[in-house]
Amino acid sequence: MLxxxxxxxxxxxxxxxxxxxxxxxxxxxxxEFFSQPHAKGKPTSAKLMVPGNRTLAEIRSFSKEGEMDIxxxxxxxxxxxxxxxxxGLHVQVFRKSGRIWLETTATDEWTLGRQNxxxxxxxESPREDGEIPDYHxxx
Numbered sequence: 001m002l003x004x005x006x007x008x009x010x011x012x013x014x015x016x017x018x019x020x021x022x023x024x025x026x027x028x029x030x031x032e033f034f035s036q037p038h039a040k041g042k043p044t045s046a047k048l049m050v051p052g053n054r055t056l057a058e059i060r061s062f063s064k065e066g067e068m069d070i071x072x073x074x075x076x077x078x079x080x081x082x083x084x085x086x087x088g089l090h091v092q093v094f095r096k097s098g099r100i101w102l103e104t105t106a107t108d109e110w111t112l113g114r115q116n117x118x119x120x121x122x123x124e125s126p127r128e129d130g131e132i133p134d135y136h137x138x139x
Contacts, residue, residue: 002025002026002072002112002113002116003025003072004069004070004071004072005021005022005025005069005070005071006067006068006069006070007021007022007067007068007070008067009056009064009065009066009067009068009086009087009089010056010065011055011056011057011060011063011065012055012056012057013055013056014052014053014054014055015033015050015051015052015053015054015055015056015059016052016053018031018056019031019032019052022070025070026072026112026115026116027096027116027120028095028096028115028116028117028118028119028120028122028123029093029094029095029096029104029112029115029116029119030093030094030096030101031079031083031091031092031093031094032049032050032091032092032093032094033049033050033054033059033089033090033091034048034049034050034090034091034092035048035050035059035090036048036090037084037090038090038092040077040108041105041106041108042105043092043103043105044090044092044103056087056089059089059090060087060088060089061088061089061090062088063088064086064087064088065087066086066087068082068083068086068087070112071112072111072112072113072116073111073112073113074111074112075108075109075110075111075112076093076104076107076108076109076110076111076112076115077108077109079091079093079112080092080093080108092104092105093108093112093115095107095115095116095118095119095122096119096120096122096123097119097122097123098122098123
């Protein structure tokens with residue numbers, strides 16, 4: 001059962017620490033941090049992904065700390081906008097699909113709970129065609 005969670009957003013926090021805490025609550029979706037923002041509904045180049053050993057202070061566009069409430073009913077778009085607008089952090093949500101992670105650009109209006117459920121279903125049932133999908137979702 002998914003419940004609400006709080007993420008402490010502090011400059012000295014490593015990206016990997018936030019990712020781990022998020023994934024404990026939502027095991028079939030993950031957050032990735034990027035050096036630049038992305039356009040709404042558009043994917044972000046993997047070249048801009050920031051490694052997990054960097055701290056939030058190293059990558060944010062302005063300095064603000066606080067606590068972020070995250071609930072399963074929040075949409076992907078709301079989560080990404082909260083990171084961007086409140087903390088200057090460029091985040092994208094990815095959903096697990098079998099053994100790969102898909103950037104959720106085509107389904108940003110889905111809730112985190114729905115994304116996590118879809119990821120669970122896609123990861124627990126093998127694809128009939130055996131094909132491995134692309135890095136980004138298909139519309």
